[in-house]
Amino acid sequence: MVAPKTDTPTRRARRTLPPGQRRVEGFPRFGTQLAAPPPEVPDDPAIEVRGAGVDTFAFPLSDLAALPRTEREADLHCVTGWTSTDLHWSGIAFTTFYRAVIEPVIPAGTEVSHIVFRGLDRYRSVVEVDDALSLGLLLADTLDGRPLDGDHGAPIRIVSPDQYGFASTKHLCRIDLHTSKPDLRRPLVMRILDPHPRARVWEEERHGRVPGRALRLPYRLFVRPIRTLAARGHRAG
Numbered sequence: 711m712v713a714p715k716t717d718t719p720t721r722r723a724r725r726t727l728p729p730g731q732r733r734v735e736g737f738p739r740f741g742t743q744l745a746a747p748p749p750e751v752p753d754d755p756a757i758e759v760r761g762a763g764v765d766t767f768a769f770p771l772s773d774l775a776a777l778p779r780t781e782r783e784a785d786l787h788c789v790t791g792w793t794s795t796d797l798h799w800s801g802i803a804f805t806t807f808y809r810a811v812i813e814p815v816i817p818a819g820t821e822v823s824h825i826v827f828r829g830l831d832r833y834r835s836v837v838e839v840d841d842a843l844s845l846g847l848l849l850a851d852t853l854d855g856r857p858l859d860g861d862h863g864a865p866i867r868i869v870s871p872d873q874y875g876f877a878s879t880k881h882l883c884r885i886d887l888h889t890s891k892p893d894l895r896r897p898l899v900m901r902i903l904d905p906h907p908r909a910r911v912w913e914e915e916r917h918g919r920v921p922g923r924a925l926r927l928p929y930r931l932f933v934r935p936i937r938t939l940a941a942r943g944h945r946a947g
């Protein structure tokens with residue numbers, strides 16, 4: 711029922727959490743868009759693929775049925791310090807999707823270096839292509855045996871088990887391919903909290919400019935009000 715039991719970082723998390731993380735009860739809805747209800751899912755959801763010289767196309771989610779499915783047990787580690795454990799996801803391995811759907815349409819001689827995942831709520835995250843293909847990313851459409859709900863990323867989301875939660879884009883609707891590091895043009899004040907380009911939880915790569923450890927306390931002070939908001943969003947949604 712579950713994926714092969716190799717001793718991955720994710721599996722070690724059963725015994726010890728990554729540095730600076732604390733376990734939470736349950737699985738809160740979280741994110742940068744908590745004031746709004748989860749985005750509406752279109753009737754015929756698709757993932758748009760573009761960039762790096764590819765002719766933009768929309769891949770209907772219904773076509774995912776042709777690809778082999780897999781399951782993952784993974785914890786979700788929010789960069790603010792909470793970890794939700796023992797989540798059971800299923801879907802399509804991102805490597806499978808990339809090799810089958812994306813790689814064949816990349817023009818010869820073009821080297822993709824970064825991928826931007828975008829959600830229906832306009833959320834974006836950047837992952838280096840090597841990480842996207844080696845860290846066990848999943849295009850997940852079920853959680854604990856049920857189709858994803860609005861709180862956790864309907865209709866489909868990225869799950870990146872060994873990166874901070876900000877890399878696990880919910881409501882995935884677009885994949886942008888890049889041949890160099892993209893600049894998401896965040897406001898200057900936000901830049902100190904730019905996500906770490908690799909975001910690996912066991913290395914505590916929380917943000918690019920500040921050592922991960924230094925952010926534990928500030929996040930602990932902030933995380934309670936943020937999660938209260940989350941709970942409100944939850945009831946509203």
Ligand SMILES: Nc1nc2c(c(=O)[nH]1)N[C@H]1C(S)=C(S)[C@@H](COP(=O)(O)O)O[C@H]1N2
Nearest residue numbers: 739740741742788829833862875878879880
């Ligand atoms: N589309 C979208 N994806 C998102 C976010 C968001 O705000 N919008 N927040 C990220 C953050 S910071 C975290 S910790 C996780 C939380 O996932 P959850 O809401 O399923 O707990 O989603 C990530 N993916």
Ligand SMILES: [Mo]
Nearest residue numbers: 788789875876
């Ligand atoms: Mo997060």
